[in-house]
Amino acid sequence: MADFDLVVLGSGPGGQKAAIAAAKLGRRVAVVEKRHMMGGVCINTGTIPSKTLREAVLYLTGLNQRELYGASYRVKDDITVTDLGMRTQHVIGREIQVIRSQLSRNHVSVLQGTGRFLDPHTIGITDEEAMTEETKVTADKIVIATGTSPARPASVEFDGKTVIDSDAILHLDRVPETLVVVGAGVIGIEYASMFAALGTKVTVVERRDRMLEFCDLEIVEALKYHLRDLAVTFRFGESVAGVERRPRGALTLLESGKKIPADCVMYSAGRQGKTAELCLDAAGLTADDRGRISVDSNYATTVPHIYAVGDVIGFPALAATSMEQGRLAAQHAFGEPAGGMHELSPIGIYTIPEISFVGKSEDELTRDKVPFEVGISRYRELARGQIIGDSYGMLKLLVSSLDRRLLGVHVFGTGATELLHIGQTLMGCGGTVDYLVNAVFNYPTLSESYKVAALDAMNKMRTVARLASDR
Numbered sequence: 001m002a003d004f005d006l007v008v009l010g011s012g013p014g015g016q017k018a019a020i021a022a023a024k025l026g027r028r029v030a031v032v033e034k035r036h037m038m039g040g041v042c043i044n045t046g047t048i049p050s051k052t053l054r055e056a057v058l059y060l061t062g063l064n065q066r067e068l069y070g071a072s073y074r075v076k077d078d079i080t081v082t083d084l085g086m087r088t089q090h091v092i093g094r095e096i097q098v099i100r101s102q103l104s105r106n107h108v109s110v111l112q113g114t115g116r117f118l119d120p121h122t123i124g125i126t127d128e129e130a131m132t133e134e135t136k137v138t139a140d141k142i143v144i145a146t147g148t149s150p151a152r153p154a155s156v157e158f159d160g161k162t163v164i165d166s167d168a169i170l171h172l173d174r175v176p177e178t179l180v181v182v183g184a185g186v187i188g189i190e191y192a193s194m195f196a197a198l199g200t201k202v203t204v205v206e207r208r209d210r211m212l213e214f215c216d217l218e219i220v221e222a223l224k225y226h227l228r229d230l231a232v233t234f235r236f237g238e239s240v241a242g243v244e245r246r247p248r249g250a251l252t253l254l255e256s257g258k259k260i261p262a263d264c265v266m267y268s269a270g271r272q273g274k275t276a277e278l279c280l281d282a283a284g285l286t287a288d289d290r291g292r293i294s295v296d297s298n299y300a301t302t303v304p305h306i307y308a309v310g311d312v313i314g315f316p317a318l319a320a321t322s323m324e325q326g327r328l329a330a331q332h333a334f335g336e337p338a339g340g341m342h343e344l345s346p347i348g349i350y351t352i353p354e355i356s357f358v359g360k361s362e363d364e365l366t367r368d369k370v371p372f373e374v375g376i377s378r379y380r381e382l383a384r385g386q387i388i389g390d391s392y393g394m395l396k397l398l399v400s401s402l403d404r405r406l407l408g409v410h411v412f413g414t415g416a417t418e419l420l421h422i423g424q425t426l427m428g429c430g431g432t433v434d435y436l437v438n439a440v441f442n443y444p445t446l447s448e449s450y451k452v453a454a455l456d457a458m459n460k461m462r463t464v465a466r467l468a469s470d471r
């Protein structure tokens, strides 16, 4: 008999949920993780620290209150990295406790160290910090949930201070006056907006012609306007050729010949799957050149008892989807029926202001020749918008002109990532815009924006219907 029914490599969102799902099915489960990384990238270097930092920035700068109390409003004048780090460390500590407690009350063993395959059913574990010999465990099923780390171009010398990646940005010794962000993916833009809010002069360099190309264009334009207002400079269609470290900062050299001086340069130009240490060949597996493992629709690899979930399998690489992949993989591994991943996956981008959407964009519907009507609600016309001082927020509904179902919801502004779930639920239940037209919402709320946008869409559809019926 194997030591465990399931061994999970990695304790990030995917690994945790795989472990707990299997434990709930009465299986003997172990999770392998390095001592200092319980909770994964999500808790230690990624989602949670970045979202907590954002909250600290919003609170201390008083940015969201300035519309009401004036442009000079601040909670604290000189915001230091200690002010920012305190909140982040507090939340990380609490979250690690929550995860440890959940694993322990579900009788999941935590094996400290780095795991690697010795054969398809045996994992070797080395605890570098305890400097003990490699131990071995066997398992019937294995889930790889080892995530990613920031991709570092070989030509760039990272020093953790002047030239950094998104892990090191959490450990800066001061808030830089100037910052270059290389790569306008989600990580780059979220940090660009946080530092801009702190007063740092940020330049974003992005190889592509636009940013966040999977988002609604109108909303990305609104975000760019806001970031430019916070002194962010965008260099789209430009690539970084190299970075020169100097005693008082760094020069970022662009392929076009431009040189951008800054106190600090942060690379957020993609991530690399953490598979190099896994000795995948011992299990009969391979990874692609970005360290990613391919899986089928049940998250099984080409070796049927080995599954892979989370960032290590690539797109969409979100904490939210990783958790669900972990749960589904464990259900499948132990023959428990489970639906597939729901097709309606929301996206939340925690820029300042935040963005969230679900379903189709206007561009996608137009490309696919699906007729739709747009209903818009602007926060400045909602009483709650006035009360909280958000004059820029908006909610946009895309409604099918054929059967009035919701096809997409796009939100920009305060609470976007929370508000979105009302639309997601309605879409998931196949609801139409009529539900929102007829529903009564609490007043004054931002949720009321659904009713306002629904009425807008309905009015437009009625105008089309009236004109069409004119003889």
Ligand SMILES: Cc1cc2nc3c(=O)[nH]c(=O)nc-3n(C[C@H](O)[C@H](O)[C@H](O)COP(=O)(O)OP(=O)(O)OC[C@H]3O[C@@H](n4cnc5c(N)ncnc54)[C@H](O)[C@@H]3O)c2cc1C
Binding pocket: 009, 010, 011, 012, 013, 014, 015, 032, 033, 034, 037, 038, 039, 040, 041, 042, 043, 045, 046, 047, 048, 050, 051, 113, 114, 115, 116, 145, 146, 147, 148, 166, 187, 274, 277, 278, 309, 310, 311, 312, 317, 318, 319, 320, 321, 322, 323, 348, 350
């Ligand atoms: C800056 C940043 C901000 C983000 N913000 C968001 C957000 O707002 N919302 C969102 O949904 N997602 C966000 N993400 C993405 C999210 O963090 C990831 O999608 C999620 O953490 C992936 O989960 P995972 O299960 O793949 O494991 P990860 O969280 O990547 O953790 C993998 C774990 O595996 C461990 N490991 C690696 N190799 C081994 C080995 N050989 N043996 C044992 N253990 C090993 C690692 O130590 C690590 O702890 C963000 C990411 C970053 C970097």
Ligand SMILES: NC(=O)c1ccc[n+]([C@@H]2O[C@H](COP(=O)([O-])OP(=O)(O)OC[C@H]3O[C@@H](n4cnc5c(N)ncnc54)[C@H](O)[C@@H]3O)[C@@H](O)[C@H]2O)c1
Binding pocket: 182, 183, 184, 185, 186, 187, 188, 190, 205, 206, 207, 208, 238, 239, 240, 241, 268, 269, 270, 271, 316, 317, 318, 347, 348, 349, 350
């Ligand atoms: N709120 C969220 O859900 C959230 C937040 C942060 C991260 N994430 C996840 O983390 C993952 C990684 O994010 P990311 O932003 O690092 O990667 P990414 O791959 O999304 O973006 C990297 C960007 O860098 C650009 N780039 C690469 N090399 C360049 C160069 N030399 N010069 C200029 N531009 C260059 C690329 O064109 C690309 O747009 C994403 O898949 C995302 O889903 C999610």
